[in-house]
Amino acid sequence: MxxxxxxxxxxxxxxxxxxxxxxxxxxxxxxxxxxxxxxxxxxxxxxxxxxxxxxxxxxxxxxxxxxxxxxxxxxxxxxxxxxxxxxxxxxxxxxxxxxxxxxxxxxxxxxxxxxxxxxxxxAGIVLSMLFETGQFFRQYPWTEFFFGTTWSPKFGGGSQLGMLPLLWGTLYISLIALLVAVPIGLFAAIYMSEYASMRMRGVVKPLIEVLAGIPTIVYGLFAMITVGPLLRDWFSQPLGLGASASSVMTAGLVMGVMLIPFVSSLSDDIINAVPQSLRDGALGLGSTPSETIRKVVLPAALPGIVGAVLLAASRAIGETMIVVLGAGASARMGLNPFEAMTTITVKIVSQLTGDTDFAAPETLVAFALGLTLFTVTLGLNIVALYVVRKYREQYE
Incomplete structure (x- = not known):
């Protein structure tokens, strides 16, 4: 049966x-x-x-x-x-x-x-990564993995599996994405919660949240077909910074647009949760609406805003498709944002795709990269928790 x-x-x-x-x-x-x-x-x-x-x-x-x-x-x-x-x-x-x-x-x-x-x-995810990472470090020196500056996997021997270029690309692209998403998302949240009428808010907020429903592969195609060539023709080539449509800036800008709803929606809900009595008290003491927002509302809502930024950062660090199509797959370290780079998630996928030997260090390195990514995200959570606790003690 x-x-x-x-x-x-x-x-x-x-x-x-x-x-x-x-x-x-x-x-x-x-x-x-x-x-x-x-x-x-x-x-x-x-x-x-x-x-x-x-x-x-x-x-x-x-x-x-x-x-x-x-x-x-x-x-x-x-x-x-x-x-x-x-x-x-x-x-x-x-x-x-x-x-x-x-x-x-x-x-x-x-x-x-x-x-x-x-x-x-x-616990199961962490233990599985720890076990496979232990298998990797029994075959490859941990010092070369954590401090190596060259990423060149070769099945059959002679691989150089330094993770620093991948970590640099991950943080660089995520930083550009957050520089785009956080100011735009936060200002949009302030406008919707403090200045917009109910009718305007009812139109603007759903339109912004539509961005969160677009598949990441569509964002990746948009980065590859539209944003990348536009940046190349208008900025990188005229300035002599590069001739490739795949770049850190391309992926960062498109990813930042994708992250705007994560910041704006959560920040809007948090700002609306601030008691109206705080606003009334500040306005009654002679503060202007902008001063009330800057000195009363935003500090009171800061723990929630930090949580929204953390969610956006975690989403950026774990993104794959936009990076594959927008930033390329070149593992390098540099400051030029118009160069092609790659991230940890992209290389995790590439090392586990196809007919590979799962006992080889070139495959097991994916688990070490995954554990590294988990550690970075955990560090972000710890920093955010510290900030939240500090300001909660001040305003509660």
């Missing part, structure tokens, strides 16, 4: 258990629900949860541990467990049974399990 059929039967049993247990509880109370400890629906939900949850959990764990195991045995055990849960719920039902407490306890456990998934997933 397919697993999908088993799940459907389990859910049907849970629904039947809900109805049967609910009617049984009412019947045992002689039709007077006031004699029941809990509402009739709680008795039904107790049976439904006892029927469905153990069987579904068994199927999920079994398929994860033994994905090639026969479905017939899984189906038999799951259905038997569901039937046992239904029978136990029916036997347990009585007017004095605390069904509400039992249901709330099961729901609370389910919520805790759902909340734990994020923690367990994060």
């Amino acid at each position: 397919p697993v999908s059929w088993t799940l459907l039967i389990v859910l049907a049993l849970a629904g039947a258990g809900y109805l049967l247990t609910r009617m049984r509880a009412v019947a045992m109370a002689g039709g007077d629900t006031r004699k029941l400890h809990s509402r009739p629906g709680h008795y039904g939900w107790n049976a439904a949860l006892l029927t469905a949850l153990p069987a579904i959990l068994l199927i999920a764990v079994w398929r994860f541990v033994q994905p090639a195991a026969g479905t017939a045995l899984i189906s038999m055990v799951a259905l038997a467990l569901a039937a046992a849960g239904l029978a136990f719920a029916l036997i347990r039902t009585s007017p004095s049974f605390r069904a509400r407490n039992a249901v709330e306890g099961m729901v609370k456990g389910l919520l805790i399990a759902c909340a734990s998934i994020a923690i367990i997933t994060t």
Whole structure:
């Protein structure tokens, strides 16, 4: 029997258990629900949860541990467990049974399990990267990886896997993107929250948020076809800074446009959450609207704005398609923003794409790069948390 059929039967049993247990509880109370400890629906939900949850959990764990195991045995055990849960719920039902407490306890456990998934997933990702990174450093010196300035992977030997050019390209492109996104997004948020009418805000905010729904591959094509040639013909070639349409500036500008909604929408919500009493107090003391925004509203909203900028920075650091199509794949270090460069994410994809030997250092280096990227993002979170705590102590 397919697993999908088993799940459907389990859910049907849970629904039947809900109805049967609910009617049984009412019947045992002689039709007077006031004699029941809990509402009739709680008795039904107790049976439904006892029927469905153990069987579904068994199927999920079994398929994860033994994905090639026969479905017939899984189906038999799951259905038997569901039937046992239904029978136990029916036997347990009585007017004095605390069904509400039992249901709330099961729901609370389910919520805790759902909340734990994020923690367990994060731990699994970090541990997997640590294991594969350890395999890489057993084959390649860590000093050459962290401090090497040349990136030249060659399957078969003779590779130079210095990560500094990739880290430089990642930070350089992300910096340009943030220099575009943060001022524009923050000024747009200030306008929408403090100056725009409700009608104008209702038009402007959705239009800005449309940018967040555009696929990154479309941004990459826009960078490659339009922005790159435009920058080359109008700036880099006339100034003698380069003749390539793929450059750090191309990717940074387009990525910055993509990040504007992340900054503007979150900052707008945070600024609107600042109590109106702070604005009224500042205006009552003689401050102008611009002084109120600069000296009262923005400092009070600073923790949330820092969070918005951090989200945009994390998004920029992890972007791939815009960099591939807009900045090229050249691993180099330089200050010229009109030169082609690349990022860590691009090289992670390239090292894991195609027919590769997953035991070779040229492939395992992708996990070391991923762990480095994770560490950089974690550092940004720590800095942002410090700023948030500092200003919260001042304004709360």
